[in-house]
Amino acid sequence: MALTTYVEAIKQGIWEEMERDERVFILGEDVGVYGGAFKVTEGMLDRFGEMRVIDTPISESAIVGAAIGAALMGMRPIAEMQFIDFISCAFDQITNFAAKNRYRWGAGVPMVIRGPSGGGVHGGPYHSQNPEMYFVHTPGLKVVAPATAYDAKGLIKAAIRDEDPVIYLEHKYLYRRIKEEIPKEDYIVPIGQAAVRREGRDLTILTYGAMLYQALEAAETLAREQGIQTEVVDLRSLLPLDKDAILKAAKKTGKVLVVHEDTRTGGIAGEIAAIINEEVFEYLDGPVLRVTAPDTPVPYSPPLEDFFLPNKEKILKAARQLAAY
Amino acid sequence: MRVDVIMPQMGESIAEGTLTRWLKKSGDKVARDEPIFEISTDKVDAEIPSPAAGTLAEIKVQEGQTVPINTVVAQIETEAGAVAAAGKTAPPARAEATPAPAPARQAAATSTSPGDGKERSARPAPAPPSPVYAAPPAGAWNVPKAAALIGTGATVEDLRRVRSSPVVRKIAQEHNIDISRIPGTGVSGRVTKNDILKTIERGGLERGATATAPGASRAPAPVFAPGERVTVVPMSAMRRKIAEHMVMSRRTSAHVTTVFEVDMSRVMKLRAEHQQAFPERHGVKLTPTPFMVKAAVEALKAFPDLNAAIDGDTIVFKKDINIGIAVALDWGLIVPVVKHADDLSLSGIAKTVTDLAERARSKRLTPDEVQGGTFTITNPGSFGSLFGTPIINQPQVAILGVGAIQKRVVVVDDAIAIRPMVYLALSFDQRLIDGAVADQFVAHIQATLQEGKFTEIV
Numbered sequence: 001m002a003l004t005t006y007v008e009a010i011k012q013g014i015w016e017e018m019e020r021d022e023r024v025f026i027l028g029e030d031v032g033v034y035g036g037a038f039k040v041t042e043g044m045l046d047r048f049g050e051m052r053v054i055d056t057p058i059s060e061s062a063i064v065g066a067a068i069g070a071a072l073m074g075m076r077p078i079a080e081m082q083f084i085d086f087i088s089c090a091f092d093q094i095t096n097f098a099a100k101n102r103y104r105w106g107a108g109v110p111m112v113i114r115g116p117s118g119g120g121v122h123g124g125p126y127h128s129q130n131p132e133m134y135f136v137h138t139p140g141l142k143v144v145a146p147a148t149a150y151d152a153k154g155l156i157k158a159a160i161r162d163e164d165p166v167i168y169l170e171h172k173y174l175y176r177r178i179k180e181e182i183p184k185e186d187y188i189v190p191i192g193q194a195a196v197r198r199e200g201r202d203l204t205i206l207t208y209g210a211m212l213y214q215a216l217e218a219a220e221t222l223a224r225e226q227g228i229q230t231e232v233v234d235l236r237s238l239l240p241l242d243k244d245a246i247l248k249a250a251k252k253t254g255k256v257l258v259v260h261e262d263t264r265t266g267g268i269a270g271e272i273a274a275i276i277n278e279e280v281f282e283y284l285d286g287p288v289l290r291v292t293a294p295d296t297p298v299p300y301s302p303p304l305e306d307f308f309l310p311n312k313e314k315i316l317k318a319a320r321q322l323a324a325y
Numbered sequence: 326m327r328v329d330v331i332m333p334q335m336g337e338s339i340a341e342g343t344l345t346r347w348l349k350k351s352g353d354k355v356a357r358d359e360p361i362f363e364i365s366t367d368k369v370d371a372e373i374p375s376p377a378a379g380t381l382a383e384i385k386v387q388e389g390q391t392v393p394i395n396t397v398v399a400q401i402e403t404e405a406g407a408v409a410a411a412g413k414t415a416p417p418a419r420a421e422a423t424p425a426p427a428p429a430r431q432a433a434a435t436s437t438s439p440g441d442g443k444e445r446s447a448r449p450a451p452a453p454p455s456p457v458y459a460a461p462p463a464g465a466w467n468v469p470k471a472a473a474l475i476g477t478g479a480t481v482e483d484l485r486r487v488r489s490s491p492v493v494r495k496i497a498q499e500h501n502i503d504i505s506r507i508p509g510t511g512v513s514g515r516v517t518k519n520d521i522l523k524t525i526e527r528g529g530l531e532r533g534a535t536a537t538a539p540g541a542s543r544a545p546a547p548v549f550a551p552g553e554r555v556t557v558v559p560m561s562a563m564r565r566k567i568a569e570h571m572v573m574s575r576r577t578s579a580h581v582t583t584v585f586e587v588d589m590s591r592v593m594k595l596r597a598e599h600q601q602a603f604p605e606r607h608g609v610k611l612t613p614t615p616f617m618v619k620a621a622v623e624a625l626k627a628f629p630d631l632n633a634a635i636d637g638d639t640i641v642f643k644k645d646i647n648i649g650i651a652v653a654l655d656w657g658l659i660v661p662v663v664k665h666a667d668d669l670s671l672s673g674i675a676k677t678v679t680d681l682a683e684r685a686r687s688k689r690l691t692p693d694e695v696q697g698g699t700f701t702i703t704n705p706g707s708f709g710s711l712f713g714t715p716i717i718n719q720p721q722v723a724i725l726g727v728g729a730i731q732k733r734v735v736v737v738d739d740a741i742a743i744r745p746m747v748y749l750a751l752s753f754d755q756r757l758i759d760g761a762v763a764d765q766f767v768a769h770i771q772a773t774l775q776e777g778k779f780t781e782i783v
Contacts, residue, residue, distance in 0.1 A: 254492050254518050285490045285518040325490075325512050 004182050007175035009149035010114075011040050013156035014078060016186065018048055021076060024160055025052040027063055028080030037082045038116055038175055064090035064113060068098050071111040076160055081115030084169060085129045098165040099140030108163045114156070116172035117145075118210055118261055119309055123172075124300035130209075130262040130293075135167045136239045136271075142191055143239040145169040147212040149180045151236055154189030162191060171210045178213075194242035196249070200229035203323050204249040206272060207259040208235040211310060215259050218315040228323045238268055243275060250276045254285030255322045259315055264292040286325035291318045328377040330399040332392050335366045335692050342366040343391040343562045344398060349381045355401065362398065363688060365562040369659070369695055370688045379403035389559065485515040487637075496521050501573050501719060502529065503637065529576060563657040574719045578754035582714040585767045589730050589745040591777025592616045607672045613747075615675040617702060617727055618648055620773035622666050625700055628766040630758055632699050634720040640757060649698030649718055650678055652685040653707070659685050660718060662698040671779055702727065712748035722757050725770070726750040 004012065018024045025048075026041060032055040035042030045053040056063050060081060067077035081087050087094070090113075098109045119128035135141050142164060146152040152170070159166035197212065198219050205215045212234050219230035233249050235242065250256045256276055258269035273288040291310045299305050332342050346363040355361055360372035361381065379401040386398040488494065489504050493516055497504045500521075507524050509516035549555045560568070596611055603611040625632045625646050634641045646667040649660040661681035666674060684690050701718040706729035715726040728748035735744050749770060753763045772778075 254490070282491045282495045285492045321512075325515065325517070 002181075003179035004149050004153075005176050006146075006149045006152050006170075006178040007038060007040060009153040009182060010156050010170060011042070012182075013153040014040070014160070015044065015047075017076075017157055017160045018044070018052065020186075021160075022052075023074065024076040024078065025054065025070075026078040026080060027054040027056050027067060029056055029058055029063075029082045031055060031080050036080065038172065040080070060086045060089035061093055064093040064098070064111075067111045067113070068093060068101075068109050071098075071109045071165075072101070072107055076110055078112045078114060078160065081113060083123075083127045084115035084117040084131060085126050087113065087115065087131055087167075088134070091134065094135070094141070094165070094167075095138045099138045101140075102164060103140060109165045110163050111165045112156070112159045112162075112168050113165070114159075114168035114170060116175070117169045118171040118173055119298045119305060120173040120210060122300070122302050122305060123298075125297040128298040128305075130169075130260070132167070132169055132238055132262060133266055133268060136268060140164070141239060142166040142237070143169065144191055144237045145171070145209045146189075146236060147171070147174065147178075147209055147234050149178055150182045151189050151195075151234075153182055154187055155191065155236065157186075158188040158191050161188065166191065169209070173210045174213075189236065192237045192240040192242055194236055194245035195234045196231065196245070197234050198230065198232040200231035200253065202229045202253055203255045203257065203319055204231045204233065204253045205257045205259055205315070205319065206233050206235060206246060206249065206269075208238065209261060211259045211261050214310065214312045214315055217312045218319060221312070221316060222319055222323070226320070226323070228319070230319065235268075241268075241272070241275075243279075246272060246275060247280050250288075251280050251283040254283050255325065256284075256288045257291065257315070257318055257322055258288065259291045259310055261293055261310060263295050264290065265295050267292050286322050289318050289322050291315050326403055327382060327400040328379070328403055329397045330361065330373075330376060330401060332364065332386070332394050332396045332398055333373060334394040335364070335369055335371060341391055341393045344386050344388060345370070345561070346388055347384065348372070351381055351384050353381050355379065355381055366692075369690050369692055370563060370656070371690070372688050375401060377401050377403045391562070485511070485513045489516045489521075490518070492518050493521050496525070500525055500529070501577055505637070561656065563659070567657060570719065571716050574716050577719055578717050578722070579756045580714075580717065580752055581755045581760065581763070582750050582752045583760065583763050583767060584712055584748055584750045585764075585771050587747050587749055587771045588735070588775050589613070589747050590775075592774055592779075593730070593745045595777055595779060603672070603675075607676055609675050609679040611675060613727075613730060614650070614678055614702075614704065615671050616774065616779065617704075617725070617770075618650070618663065618666060618674045618678065619671050619779060620770045621648065621700065621702060621725055622646055623773050623778075624766050624769035626667065627769055628762060630762055631723045631753070631766050633722055633757065634699075635722065635754070635757055636720075643699040645697075645699065647697050647699045649701035649721075650681065651701060651703035652682045654686060659690065659695060660698060660701060661685050661690055661694050662696065664697065670781055672781075701725070706730065706747065712750040714750060715752045717752055717754055723751060723753040723763070723766075725767075726752070 014026065026044065028036070030037060031041040032045045032050060032053045041053060056066070063079050067079040070077045094113065098111060102108045117130050121128070132143055132145065135143050142159070142162065144155045144159060144166060146155045156168060159168050198216060200219065205219065207215045212232070215232050219232050222228040222230050231249050231253055233245060258272050260267050260269055262268065267290070269290040269292055273290070276284070276288055291314050293308055293310060296308065299308050332344070335342065342364040343366070344362055345365045347361070348363065349355055349361045355375045355378065357376070357378040358374040361375045363370065363372050381399060382402040383400045384398070385400070386392055386396065392398065487505060489497070493504065496518070502521065502524065504516050504521070507516045507520055509520050511517040511520070592613060596613065596616075599611055629642050632643050632646055634643065645665055648663045648666040650663060651658060651660050661684070663669070663674060663677050663681065669677065681690070681694065698718060698721060700721055701724040703715050703724060704727045705713040706727050709729050712728040713726045715724045717724050726749070728750065730745050730747045732743050733746040735742055735746060737744070749767055751763055751767050
């Protein structure tokens with residue numbers, strides 16, 4: 001069976017949902033004729049026509065606003081942000097309208113906003129950000145961040161079928177670097193469920209997105225060089241968080257390291273540390289530690305970006321500290 | 326509609342219970358709140374009432390099985406309408422659970438037990454004995470450096486060694502282990518979870534140069550030979566708890582026992598005088614026990630060292646005087662506690678003791694009623710024993726054993742007399758209490774009893 005890339009898995013998921021349900025359509029900048037900046041929508045215009053693959057002006061607010069309207073009229077829009085950094089242009093539409101509609105008027109907004117996030121490709125401060133926490137802080141939204149091709153497809157399908165607005169964060173670093181066999185049959189990955197990627201008893205790493213691979217490499221090194229068995233949990237969904245999985249993994253080892261590419265202050269690691277502290281304090285055998293990007297914009301300079309991003313070495317350093325605690 | 330019957334949570338630290346007996350059979354009609362099964366937990370035995378009226382439809386947990394709290398043990402088929410009410414009365418699902426700190430070696434060693442050997446070997450250690458005091462101060466092991474140093478003079482490294490982490494402190498408390506005596510492998514020599522688990526696995530801390538403490542966890546030789554005629558039954562939760570607690574207490578305290586002889590003439594006379602009126606007035610018989618409790622309370626007031634506990638390098642003086650009364654049961658022993666005994670009159674003590682003992686025998690004590698004791702009285706005399714050398718009920722520091730009251734020939738004012746006499750045996754923890762203090766304490770009890778200093782009786 002052929003290997004499917006992460007980006008191809010997203011495309012397959014959207015494609016299959018558009019085949020399955022004629023209410024599903026996609027809109028965004030250059031999604032039609034050009035096939036999308038990262039070719040997620042390539043070939044869709046020919047297959048589904050310009051009523052369902054819509055090129056828009058460069059206005060994220062308009063894209064999201066149109067998507068919300070269509071969703072309220074019974075459609076299932078997928079709004080592409082060419083780079084997720086520009087989702088902030090649609091902030092008001094998302095947080096004040098899409099997120100609150102169900103609570104305010106009982107009308108859900110079944111819409112997906114998706115786009116490439118994350119750094120590691122020398123994209124500079126406007127094409128490398130991780131904006132998840134603006135939305136994790138907004139009740140009424142769901143936020144997912146797949147790390148594998150299997151999850152990329154399963155989560156985009158779950159997001160499209162969801163009755164409420166879902167922010168779907170693709171990691172552009174993973175687009176063509178991650179390949180795996182994925183099932184031909186229809187499947188979804190339920191929103192709100194984490195996955196244990198590696199079992200361990202000494203220490204737990206909680207992470208998501210591109211950092212999963214840095215964490216797994218670090219875990220491998222720890223096992224090989226020091227016999228430290230690290231449990232690695234891929235959160236997959238940030239809102240809702242899979243609290244059960246987080247607490248279970250924390251209780252299992254008593255030592256937790258949270259890793260994310262997002263900046264430190266107000267990142268999800270702080271929230272997770274608070275949950276662990278509140279609910280399983282008696283099980284802790286060390287402080288909950290974080291490995292994150294520092295509180296600065298993503299630098300454009302490649303050496304600076306390398307310095308900025310969390311990586312295997314930084315994870316190893318923190319994990320060793322924690323294991324020895 | 327079916328209503329779940331669950332294993333209730335009988336105390337904060339209790340994670341599981343053993344279903345000891347079904348009082349109803351599958352297919353039996355049950356009324357709401359009618360007892361349907363008996364359980365045995367680390368703390369108490371109890372009858373559990375039905376959450377709903379209906380028919381006991383399905384029994385999911387058999388007698389003798391130990392299951393986590395909130396496990397569905399049975400279902401009751403209700404008549405329509407009873408459901409809503411029943412749902413409401415179901416105990417709230419509490420997710421609190423104790424960790425499995427100790428790989429239960431002892432259980433594995435006896436896995437020849439029929440039926441549930443496997444299950445038991447995976448059990449967590451029994452719930453902790455009551456802590457020395459209820460809420461230990463929050464740990465400072467992860468506070469920022471500067472904050473840790475202010476005022477205390479202790480470094481972060483010092484704090485790490487003493488305080489360790491929440492999980493280690495919890496395990497240490499459950500097993501009554503002094504963290505500072507374990508060689509830690511963590512940062513700054515901190516005791517890690519692994520360190521303390523390994524210590525427990527080895528059978529606890531070593532005492533000086535002598536052999537390791539005789540924990541129940543080691544089975545050097547087989548208990549019975551192949552082919553020997555034996556019956557092997559699993560220990561009840563209560564029996565396991567008693568076994569662990571007794572060995573732990575022996576390991577913990579420096580036990581010394583002192584014995585006094587007391588002339589009970591005045592007490593027996595007082596008792597005889599009020600034997601008729603007392604039950605009419607108070608509804609309970611007047612036994613020598615409340616006199617003993619009262620005399621002990623007065624002595625505890627005079628000697629607060631005996632109403633204390635040891636916590637690491639500190640002495641915790643208890644301001645409340647809560648007297649545990651050992652009650653022998655057909656299936657074991659339990660120590661319900663007379664709370665605030667110093668606030669009670671003799672009749673109040675008599676009523677409380679009678680009530681607690683009756684409810685202990687009918688399995689209707691709540692977990693709260695067997696916790697918080699600061700001093701214990703046990704009464705081996707009720708079975709004819711002259712005196713025993715009781716084991717201290719941790720974390721207390723002394724226990725008073727009352728022997729049988731017998732008429733004996735004694736010398737009074739150089740004449741031979743016949744007097745009702747009793748031996749009082751006080752076991753005390755000589756880590757905290759010197760012999761002189763212990764003897765003065767018992768002498769105080771002796772004086773109270775001999776002089777019959779009980780101003781109000783009726």
